[in-house]
Each structure stands twice: as structure tokens, then as C-alpha cells.
Amino acid sequence: MTVKTPNDNPLPQAEHEHVRTGTSPRALKAAFQDNLNLVVGRPLEISTAEDRYHAVALSVRDRIMQRWIKQVERWNGANLRQVSYLSAEFLMGPHLGKEMLNLGITEHARQAMTELGLDLDQFIGLEEEPGLGNGGLGRLAACYLDSLATVGYPAIGYGIRYEFGIFDQIIKDGWQVEVTDKWLRFGNVWEIARPHFAQVVKLGGNSEHYTDEHGADRIRWVPGRVVVGTPYDTPILGHGVETCALLRLWSAEAAQSFDFADFNRGDYYGAVHEKVYSENISKVLYPNDEQIQGKHLRLEQQYFFVACSIKDMIRLCLRRGLPIERFNEMYCIQLNDTHPAIAIAELMRQLVDKFALPWEQAWDITRKSFSYTNHTLLPEALEKWPLPLFSSVLPRHLEIIYEINHRFLDEIRIRYPGDEGKVERMSIIDESGEKYVRMANLAVIGSHAINGVAELHSELVKSQLFADFHEMAPERFHNVTNGVTPRRFIALSNPGLARLIDDKIGDGWLTDLDRLKGLETYANDTGFQQVWADVKRDNKIRLAKIIKHRTGIVVDPASLFDIQVKRIHEYKRQHLNVLNIISLYQRIKHDPKYVGTPRTFIFGGKAAPGYFMAKLIIKLINSVSEVINHDPQVRDMIKVVFLPDYNVKHAQNIYPAADLSEQISTAGKEASGTGNMKFSMNGALTIGTLDGANIEIREEVGEENFFLFGLTADQVASLKTDGYAPYDYYHGDMELKQAIDLINCGLFSHGDTRLFRPLTDHLLHHDEYLLMADYRPYVDCQQEVDHAYRDPAHWTHMSILNVARMGKFSSDRAIREYGKNIWNIEPLQ
């Protein structure tokens, strides 16, 4: 078994039996009963399932805390450089199952529950999803914490404890409806509040000059108001090790002193208002894919968590006895996209205003501390703040940014005399129209290392997005291809597959994913192929039940499960998938003798609440689903399912059941993708473009084991410059024309010919993401998939090879690359 049983550990018997920390079934049973009675305060007989979940979770938490305590001692002992991973999002997924897996106690816990007549899996299923992220970026941060802990780098993930995470999605009449996510409703057993480490954060106001006690001219920030950030800590245990990472999330509260002042003046309601206003800062996660430019609260949110985190680092640095001048020896601060980029100005403010370091020295410390990961090239996703808004929230930071910019642009003018175009492009301040602060430029200028998240993306970062910066300092640009944790996405999600792999190549692969290579030898072994296919079939049966339960749709587990789950966005092209489905539908309708591979098309994903087109795509999927699933002539050949509320918890049932993974973004638009890795690790084959990490996945698994189609990033670019005419494709391809016409004639909208017009009109006249151009190659490639699936032995062979060759995509590899190339740090022993 992968899951090392605690009996493998050379622990004295007494430790296995200890109620708070022991890992034997007996100890776990006693712990559960203790926690249920003494902490939850309920007798077993009348306790609810939630009570019992709490008792199990508390028992697991005790065992993590025991390891965490040792970890703190280790950190404090050694003068180690520590990673501070600053991220506005951490999409952790439910903890219980994963923590038990990493502790290696799942089977013992299950036995303990069974002896009490209880079902462990029911409790695992009950946990609320802590949805503190939108999608890939937040989930990546969570995978990286798991790997930081497993590899053994000292690390803290700093973020925001949103009261409301990503909304829950329900589907009404085919439309997405957003419901607030109340993940904290029943409390959160995994976190511990640390009010004694709370930090005060200033906002608004102005800056002023003053003379200090040595007669020097100094500047200070006189805030308009202050809020308090309280940290909530969740230790994240690594797999099969004793090391943990820490997730420290800040929650905003009103500053007491302000309240009292108002109370004394008798302004009770004013004080309450202030409290509510302050708490709003960490109230809700903002969606991505939506313009955030004008959102005052979002800027406050970003600054809030960054200021708390930088102060926390300074506190720890000084506590360790290091002078502030050595801050960068203790910390490498990773900016997960530009959301926390204001940290650069904040550290400068602390060093210059508070610690009175000379500017040059402060800048040197700052640049040595920071590195920045870019996660997107989409221009609309690049953060910039209108100057008036910025200066109203962060007046002192704006001055600091001006100073950084002024010095930087002087350098540019010396290096490139007369090139004012360059100066304009590289400036932190966008002055082309209304003035903005460009956070990406600040991040690049203030970091010693900048990286993209897949090879192609990193190349485009260098050649397009930051071409001027790259030309000036190429050595600062890196690539670290994303990775995902195989603990959650293989072992926990797909225990059947994990067991099968263990049986063949032994354990150890979960923390050394390259060992999966050992499976290659068996790719042609018919016996092995059979058990491999059995595991897949069982997973499909499991998903079919979930689909039935959640949508009422009955699907055939023997059909090809063709799955596209991810955020809904035009560049990800869920509607290209739909066009293929409609064409297939047409073909079956028109040809009574049609033979093809029966397929179940499964979609899942949320659309940003303000993103009209994405919401219309969801409606289209559901409308097509309704018509096709009810048509007796086709419904045995194709089914279309939209699974609502795609999140980490649901994803764990989806990846293992996929035969085909849809990764069909317009080349050059998907920075990396990580779902593509999770599917492939679970034995799905990919149909995809040469985009993001698809390219590297294809390189690894072999081009013969990957269904490739579509324009390359270069071809996309030249087609656009040469003048792209989507209409020509429509007229040149009968099937495409029919598919679009069918949508427009109201077949999928009860005769409403206008409903989907915004979508089809956009495709015919603009088609920014080149669906029309990629339609034919995509549809043809889907035909190849059809043929391939009809040879089960060969399909399984390809599936095995996909898994066997996924070693590169472990987040452990990615984290080691960061450690070596960007952070220059050593793991704890």
C-alpha cells in the first residue's frame, strides 16, 4: 500500500495507543469518543453526522498539531531561509481525507469507525469545501503548500480568510445562479486563531514630513482609518513526513481603539458602522474574469493581507534576532500573480519610513526578497489601478512607487537614450490616457526573478508581455512549469488506481512520481490492461451514479466519457466543444445507419457572475443537453451533462472517470492549465491544442498518445495580423454552417431565435478566439478519437502510458525547481 501504515514506524507501542496522538485503530476510536463527548459535547447516540465529522476531524488535527509543534522547534533552531508564498487565493479543497492520507492513518481510522458502526466516508463527504479561490491559480497555491511540506522547505502561505469563498453554483432553467458560500457556517476545525499576532493596517489619509529625534527629515503615513488583521493558522502536513507548511490567513476586524473613541463621543452607531466597514475587507472573494479596476474594496483587500504578512515577517525576523538589514537572508517572498504586488512598495515603506534605511539599501533588500510568477497574458486580466483610487487608499505607497519609477526610468533613459516609447511601456504609471498604476510592471521591477508557468507561456512572457524588461535583463526570466499534487489527485481521488500502481511498482511513487515510469513495461500486458480498464470502469460507474443523483440524467458507463471541467471562459472554448456535439447530433439525425462511439459529454465550471458571454455558454450547454438527451433517435449515442458547482470536492470524482480530457483553448491563451495534468494522471487521453502545458504533456506521453489539433500560437498570431475572416469558414464548411444555423433557428431555445444571437454573432463577426478556424481540425480529430476508442486494448495501452509518463507534472518537481532556481534554499532535513 502507498498509504504507509503507522505500524511500519518504529514507534514504541505506548505511542500508538496515546489518545491524543496515537495512530492505532484503538487510539483513534478512543480519540473520536473523547472529542465527541468532551469537545463537541455530544453523546454518541444522539449526535448528528456533523457532530461526528467534527470529532473525527479534531482527532486528526491533534495528530497534525503534534507534528507541527516539532516543526516550529526545528524552524526556530536552524537559521533557514523561509518561503513566504503570498497569494490572494488558496483553493485547498476538503482537508479530512487528505490529512488522513498524509498521516497514513486512513485505514486505521476507517476500522475505528466501523467498530463503532460508523462510516468514515460519510464524514469525509460532509466537509464543506473551503473555496477560497477561483480556479487554477488558487488551486496551484494549495498544491504547492502540499509539496512545500512534503519536500520539506520551511514555508508559510499568506492569504485572506474570506468569509464567503467562491459562490456555489446552481442551475435554474439552464442558467447559472450564484448562491453565497457559507463555508464557515459550522466552524472550521482545521484553523487556530492567533489574536496575539494580530496586525494593525492603515488605510487612506495622507503622508507628512516630520523631523525625527536626530533632526533628520522623515516621512510618515497618517491614515484615514485603521483595521486589524487577525491570523488564522492551518498547518499543512506533508506526505509520509513529519514536516508541515503553514497556511496563515488574515481576517479583518475593527480596531478597538477607534470604537472606543466613538463610544465616548456617544456615537454608538458610528462605531458599529466602522466595525462593519472594517470587516468587509475580508468578507468576499472577488471573481476573476471580471473587470476589477474600479473596485476600491479589492485594492484594500490586497493591501490588507500584504501589509499584515510583511509585518508578520518582520516580527519573526526580529524575534529570531536578525537585524532588519538581513531580512532577505531569511525570506524569499513569492508573488502569486500581481494581486500581492503592492508588497514591494510596502516593504520599501517599512524599511525606509520605519527602519530609516537608506533608499538604495532598502531597494537592494527588497529586490533580493521578491520574485514574481505571472499566470496570464490576457490583457484584461493584467491589474492596473486608476491613480485617484490608488492614492485615496494608499497615498504613501503612491509616493514610493513614484520614487521607484523615477529611479528606474532614469536607468532606462541612460541605457536607451531617446527611446521614449520604451520609457512609456516600462513605466509603472500608464499615462496613455486616464492614468493607472500597472501592478505587473511594479512586480517585474521589484523582483529578482520572474517566471511563467509553462514553457510556451514563459517564452511569450519574454517575447511579448515583458519584452522590454527581458531585453534589458534576460537572466531574471525563468520558467517553472506548473505541477499538481499526486496525493490529492491520484491517491485520494482514485484509490483503485493507486492500489493497482502499488501492486505493480511498489509504493514510493507518490513522493517520487518519476517512478511511474515502471508501469511502461506493463502497457502491453493484457492481464494488466484488463485490471486497468476495470478500475476505469468502476470510476465511471461511480460518476454515473453521481450524475444521476445530481442531475437526474442517466448515462451509460460503457460510453466514452468526454469531459471538459474548468472555469467557463471564451478562450477555453467550451462552445467549440458544443459545436462538435451539435454536428455529431446532425450527423446521427441525418444518417440512420450512422455508426459511432457512444459518448457522454460532461461539462462543469463556474462563470464569473458578471461575465455575460460565459453565462450564455452555460445556458447553451444546458439547452443542447435538454434537446439531445430527450431525442429518442440520438440519446443512446450521445448524452450531454452539465454537472453543477464544479469545485475541488467534485473534481475528485470527475478526473478518475474520464476517458477523454478536453484541453482546447486557443493556442497562446492558456498559461499552463493544471486540469490537463490531473486528467492525464488518472489515465485519460487528451484532445488538445498546442497551448500551455499541453505541449509538455504531449512531449512526455508521446505524440502517438495524444490527440492534437488546431492552430499553433504563431499561426494564431499571423492569422490575426493577416486579417481573420470568421465568416469565410462559416460559408466554407457545411457542417459548421448547419451547427450555427441550428442554434440560430431556435431548436435549442424553444423557438427563441434571439437567445443565443450574441454568441453566434460574435463568432461570425469577431471570433476573437478563432473557433471558426479551429472547428474543422477539431471535429476531424474527434473522429480519430472515435476510431481509437473502438480498439479497447490499444486505448488502454495509451492510457497506461499517459499515467506512466506523468512524473514531470508532480508539484514536488515544480517546488524543487523554485527552490533551486528562484529561492536558492535548502529543504529541512
Ligand code: NBG
Ligand atoms: C491561471 C491560468 C492557468 C494556470 C493557472 C495556474 C490565472 C490568472 N491564471 O492556465 O489561466 O494553470 O493560472 O498557473 O488564474
